[in-house]
Amino acid sequence: MNFLTTFYAIFFKEALHIKRDPVTLVVTIAIPIFQLIVFGYAIDMEVKNIPTAVCDADKGSGSRELISALVNTGYFDIKESVASEADLRDAIVAGRARVGIHIPPGFTAGGVNGRGASFQALVDGSDSSVAMQAVNVVNSVGLMQSVGKFGKADIEKLPVDARPRVLFNPDLKSANFFVPGLVGLIMQIVTVFLTAFAVVREKENGTIETLLATPLSRGGLMLGKLLPYAFVGFFEICVVLTLMRFVFGVRVNGDVGLLLLMCFVFLFTALGLGLLISTVAKNQAQAMQMALLVMLPSVLLSGFVFPRESMPAIIYYFSFLIPLTYFIEILRGIILRGADLMSLWSQSLALAVYGAAILSVSALRFSKKLS
Amino acid sequence: MSAIIQLEKLTRKFGSMTAVKDVSFGVEKGSIFGFLGPNGSGKSTVIRMLCGLLEPTSGDAWLDGASVREDSERIKRNIGYMSQSFSLYRDLTVEENLAFYGRIYGLGRERLRKRVAESMEMSGIASKRKQLSGTLSGGWKQRLALACSMLHEPGIIFLDEPTAGIDPVARRDLWELLFRLSKDGVTLFVTTHYMDEAERCTHIGYIFLSELMVCGKPAELKRLPEVTPAGTVWLEATSDRITQALGLMKKAEGVLDATIFGESLHIRAAAEFGEREASLALAAGGVSLESFRVVKPSLEDVFVSLTRERLNARGAA
Ligand SMILES: Nc1ncnc2c1ncn2[C@@H]1O[C@H](COP(=O)(O)OP(=O)(O)OP(=O)(O)O)[C@@H](O)[C@H]1O
Ligand SMILES: [Mg+2]
Numbered sequence: 001m002n003f004l005t006t007f008y009a010i011f012f013k014e015a016l017h018i019k020r021d022p023v024t025l026v027v028t029i030a031i032p033i034f035q036l037i038v039f040g041y042a043i044d045m046e047v048k049n050i051p052t053a054v055c056d057a058d059k060g061s062g063s064r065e066l067i068s069a070l071v072n073t074g075y076f077d078i079k080e081s082v083a084s085e086a087d088l089r090d091a092i093v094a095g096r097a098r099v100g101i102h103i104p105p106g107f108t109a110g111g112v113n114g115r116g117a118s119f120q121a122l123v124d125g126s127d128s129s130v131a132m133q134a135v136n137v138v139n140s141v142g143l144m145q146s147v148g149k150f151g152k153a154d155i156e157k158l159p160v161d162a163r164p165r166v167l168f169n170p171d172l173k174s175a176n177f178f179v180p181g182l183v184g185l186i187m188q189i190v191t192v193f194l195t196a197f198a199v200v201r202e203k204e205n206g207t208i209e210t211l212l213a214t215p216l217s218r219g220g221l222m223l224g225k226l227l228p229y230a231f232v233g234f235f236e237i238c239v240v241l242t243l244m245r246f247v248f249g250v251r252v253n254g255d256v257g258l259l260l261l262m263c264f265v266f267l268f269t270a271l272g273l274g275l276l277i278s279t280v281a282k283n284q285a286q287a288m289q290m291a292l293l294v295m296l297p298s299v300l301l302s303g304f305v306f307p308r309e310s311m312p313a314i315i316y317y318f319s320f321l322i323p324l325t326y327f328i329e330i331l332r333g334i335i336l337r338g339a340d341l342m343s344l345w346s347q348s349l350a351l352a353v354y355g356a357a358i359l360s361v362s363a364l365r366f367s368k369k370l371s
Numbered sequence: 372m373s374a375i376i377q378l379e380k381l382t383r384k385f386g387s388m389t390a391v392k393d394v395s396f397g398v399e400k401g402s403i404f405g406f407l408g409p410n411g412s413g414k415s416t417v418i419r420m421l422c423g424l425l426e427p428t429s430g431d432a433w434l435d436g437a438s439v440r441e442d443s444e445r446i447k448r449n450i451g452y453m454s455q456s457f458s459l460y461r462d463l464t465v466e467e468n469l470a471f472y473g474r475i476y477g478l479g480r481e482r483l484r485k486r487v488a489e490s491m492e493m494s495g496i497a498s499k500r501k502q503l504s505g506t507l508s509g510g511w512k513q514r515l516a517l518a519c520s521m522l523h524e525p526g527i528i529f530l531d532e533p534t535a536g537i538d539p540v541a542r543r544d545l546w547e548l549l550f551r552l553s554k555d556g557v558t559l560f561v562t563t564h565y566m567d568e569a570e571r572c573t574h575i576g577y578i579f580l581s582e583l584m585v586c587g588k589p590a591e592l593k594r595l596p597e598v599t600p601a602g603t604v605w606l607e608a609t610s611d612r613i614t615q616a617l618g619l620m621k622k623a624e625g626v627l628d629a630t631i632f633g634e635s636l637h638i639r640a641a642a643e644f645g646e647r648e649a650s651l652a653l654a655a656g657g658v659s660l661e662s663f664r665v666v667k668p669s670l671e672d673v674f675v676s677l678t679r680e681r682l683n684a685r686g687a688a
Contacts, residue, residue, distance in 0.1 A: 002477070009474035013460070013467075020462040206458040210519070213422045213452035214475045215444055370424050 006217040010224025014198060018228060028194060029236055032186040036240055040179055040248055050134055052076040053097035055088045060108030062117060066145060070101065075137045088122060098124040099134045111149060179244045180331040181304040183237070184324055187263065188270045188298060190236055194229040195274030196287040204283045212368055222363055226271045230264075233271070237263045244335075253338030262334070262348060266327040269355035273323070276362040298324040323358075326351040375400040375527065375558050376421065380430035383416050390416045392581040393430065398560060398574065403553050405572030406562045407674065413581045414562045415455050418529050421560070422452045434527060448476075451520035455531040455562075457512045461505025465496055465515050468504050469522055476523035486522055493548055494518040495541075510537035517545065527558045534563060546571055566671045577674055584677050593668050598676045603627065605668045606638040608649055609661045616658050623652035635662075637672070 018025055052070075056063050070076045079097055082088055088100035100122035110117035121138040125131045202208040237260070244250045252259060273294060281287035299305065301315060302324040308316055319325050326347040333339035333347075341348060374397030383391040391413040398404045408414050419425040421432055423443030432439045434446045459468045466487060473483040491497040494514040499507060504515055513533060520528055530549075534542045546568070549559050553573070561572065569575055569589070576586040585592055592598070599605065610616035613631060620629040620636060625644035630637050638644075646663040653660050668676070 005477040006475060009471055012474065013463070013471045016463055016467060017460075205461065206454070206456055207460055209424065209454045209456075209458040210452065210472075210516075211458075211475075212424050213447060213450070213454075214472065215447040216475050368423075369426055370419065 002215065003217040003220040006220025007224045008220075010216075010221055011227055014225060014228040017198075018232070025232065028190055028232065029239070032190055032236060033239060033243065035186055035189075036179070036182055036243055037247065039182055048074055049077040050075055050099050050130060051079045051097045052099045052101060053080045053082055053088055053091040054078055054101045054103075055082050055085055056101075056103050057105045058103045058107035062108030062111045063103045063119075066103065066107070066119060066141070067101070069141050069145060070138070073137055073141060075133065076101075092122060092124050098127070098130055099138075101138075176250050176336055177332075178304075179248045179250050180335045181302075181328045183240050183244060184266065184327045184331050185299060185302075185304055186240055187233060187237055187266065188273075188324055189295065191229060191233040191267060191270040192274040192277065192291050192294065193288075194232060195226060195271045196277040196281065196291055197284055198225050198229065199275065199278030200281050200284050200287045209370065212370065218363065218366055218368060222275060222359075222366060226268070226275065229274075230267055230271060233267045234264065237267075250335060252335050254334035254340065258341055259331075259334045262327070262330050262344075262351070265348070265352050265355055266323065266330075269323045269327075269351060269358055272355060272358035272362055276358055276365065279362055279365040279367070298322055301325070302328050304328055320350075323351060323354045326354070373400075374398055376404075376432065376434055376560065378417075378421075378430070378432040381417065381420060381427055381432050382429045383413075383420060383425060384428045389581050391420070391578075394578065394583045395430075396576055396583060396586040398558060400558055401553055401556045402573040403549055403559045403561060403571070405569045405575045406560060406578065407564070407569055407575060408562075408578035409678075412578045414578060415531055417578070418452070418531050418560065418562070422450060422529055423447055449526045451523070451525040451528040453513075453516045453520040453528070453530045453533055455535075457516060459504050459512075459516060459519060462503060464501050464503055465491070465507070466500040468515065469519060472519050472522055478523060486524070490518040490522045493521070495544060510541050513537050514541070514545075517548075521552065521557075525557070527560065528552070530559065530561045532562050532564070534565065534568065542568075566669065569670050575670070577677065579678055579681060584681065585673075589670055592670065592673045595673065595677075597680055598668050598673050602642045604640060604642050604644070605666050605672065606640055606644070606649070606663065607632075607635050607666045608638060608663045609635045610653060610658055611661060612658050615656055616653055616660075619653050619656045619658060620649070623648070626652075632669075637666075637669075639672070639676075 054067060056067065067078070071078060076099060080091060082091060085102050088097075088102055091097040092100055102120040102122065104119065107117045107119060109115075119142075121134070123131045123134045123138075202211060241252075241259075245252065274291070277287055277290045277294070281290055297318075301308070301311070301319045302322050303319065304324070308319050308325070311319065329347045330344050330351065333344050376398040378395050378397070380393045380395055381391060382389065382393055394413075394417060406414050406417070416425065420427050420439060421434065423439055423446055427440065435449060437446050439446060460471070463471065469487045469490065470483060473486060478486060488497075491500060494517050496511060496514045496518055499511055499515075504512065507515060513536070517530070517533055520530065534545060537545070549561070553559055561568075563569060572589065574586070574588055575592060577584045577592075585595065608616070608620070613634065613636065616636060617629055617631055620626050620638060623644075625641040625648060626638060627641070628639045638649075646660070649663055650660045
């Protein structure tokens with residue numbers, strides 16, 4: 001009875017706050033969309049058009065063939081041709097090129113007379129993903145070139161033939177990898193901030209003083225605070241998923257209903273996190289800092305950017321403490337692999353338990369006394 | 372008559388600082404209890420403990436038989452609280468604020484509509500019903516807060532400096548409203564710094580340096596022996612040149628203290644100090660005495676004397 005009256009009163013009032021301040025609402029809805037578009041395009045692990053410098057000391061048919069093979073991969077963009085290996089180094093140090101190809105004299109001849117031809121690729125290792133990509137491509141171009149020196153008959157006699165096939169993301173588009181993770185991250189950002197602010201505002205404006213002198217129900221207050229922002233968050237999810245499908249072309253391979261359900265579970269975990277912050281923070285500036293403190297590990301350690309498998313053991317286990325970790329696995333599972341609830345049960349259970357725990361802790365911490 | 376509010380050694384510390392120390396007193400049902408004391412003496416802290424907003428460090432208080440330590444949720448149903456600083460929603464209108472609190476107290480639709488209209492009428496804020504409360508002027512904010520505190524018809528209302536910063540007419544209206552509520556049996560617990568308001572209260576408590584110094588009806592306080600020690604009297608004198616007169620009086624034999632009060636001198640003196648002595652003292656400076664009479668001490672005299680005495684006792688100790 002008391003629970004319902006409190007809930008109704010608070011819910012209605014929060015809705016009025018949202019209505020009175022439409023700018024905040026528009027900004028909170030617009031920012032994630034903007035983020036999705038910017039990040040969705042910017043976080044692109046496929047590295048193309050790496051600026052490259054070439055020092056061709058051979059100037060023969062073999063070296064020309066090698067250079068055009070490199071260019072044809074699409075990964076290298078020849079920015080300049082230089083005369084010496086020292087100039088190649090300079091170009092990299094100065095940042096004009098990230099890769100330097102040095103083809104020594106006698107490259108063509110060595111390939112023909114069977115003594116062996118070698119060329120050198122200098123790779124700027126300061127951006128590891130660019131460097132990795134360049135090394136891989138140079139290796140495979142080198143291999144192709146060697147194999148090309150054999151006759152066709154010889155190739156068929158190669159003893160091992162590895163034929164990898166990539167499932168679920170056949171084009172290896174990084175949008176497929178990033179956008180589902182981004183959906184989770186954006187949801188967390190919006191809901192944590194909105195709820196944390198909704199409660200802390202009452203402390204900052206002093207309205208909590210009159211509010212706590214009433215016989216309100218704690219649960220009703222919390223639910224009344226959460227639910228309006230859950231609606232905003234859910235609306236946001238729908239917008240972001242639509243963008244994912246139609247702007248980034250990422251299809252949902254699994255059940256959309258299950259996807260939305262899991263989004264709702266995560267939503268309450270994130271809202272609970274916001275509420276927990278609001279029980280500690282005294283003003284909006286503090287709440288902001290704490291929300292950022294939560295956000296940083298979520299971005300870095302949840303597997304959103306870096307694969308968790310390659311993390312050091314401590315950090316790997318720490319990442320189990322981040323709710324976004326589970327949610328991103330669920331998102332990728334449903335969206336990319338078409339996974340069903342059965343195959344995602346452990347992550348789903350973990351997320352649900354997490355959500356319930358966070359909500360209960362913040363409910364317990366939420367004090368009806370002034371500090 | 373049994374007390375509807377009873378404090379028993381109520382104490383609150385903030386860290387090592389004691390804001391309220393062993394305060395005990397009772398407030399009778401239907402009275403207008405004026406709670407006075409200098410800034411920082413602990414008035415608001417006492418009210419917050421009584422409203423269940425702050426946990427007492429030790430001691431307890433009972434409102435209508437319910438303990439603030441054990442039963443603060445039950446107490447909250449039957450009290451109204453108007454805090455010292457404005458603490459309503461600035462982005463909601465006057466009417467929306469009232470409706471929100473009505474809903475929190477669980478008023479049904481019909482009763483809510485009726486009570487919102489009535490309380491706006493009583494506090495005279497009906498004309499501003501559609502205005503955002505953040506844009507109201509200070510005095511109107513006070514009236515809105517007052518309307519909010521009595522919306523659900525509580526039996527006890529706590530008003531923390533309800534008249535701070537409001538104009539004299541509004542102040543008179545507010546006091547008329549308080550008298551009306553008190554006549555209907557509502558108990559009012561009011562803090563103020565205005566002596567004229569203190570005079571209007573049925574009962575008064577005076578708190579100084581976190582401790583309660585006196586509590587009682589205004590007339591009783593004025594008769595306290597500490598205020599008028601044996602062998603002393605309170606006098607009022609007028610003169611044509613009041614400032615010179617004050618200087619002369621202070622130096623006169625038998626005068627303990629003198630201040631200007633409006634157009635007259637307010638004097639505390641030994642019982643032997645009569646009209647003849649006063650006239651002589653002034654004549655020495657060429658100033659004439661126009662009128663002279665023995666008066667009762669004012670509430671201000673009461674508080675000043677008690678405070679001085681307490682400070683002297685501390686100094687001596
Ligand atoms: N939350 C708090 N934390 C620390 N100290 C506090 C807190 N609230 C009040 N105090 C201190 O307790 C003392 C009493 O404060 P209180 O607000 O009760 O005074 P007051 O009598 O209402 O004063 P005023 O007439 O100025 O309103 C003050 O010294 C104040 O600084
Ligand atoms: Mg105060």
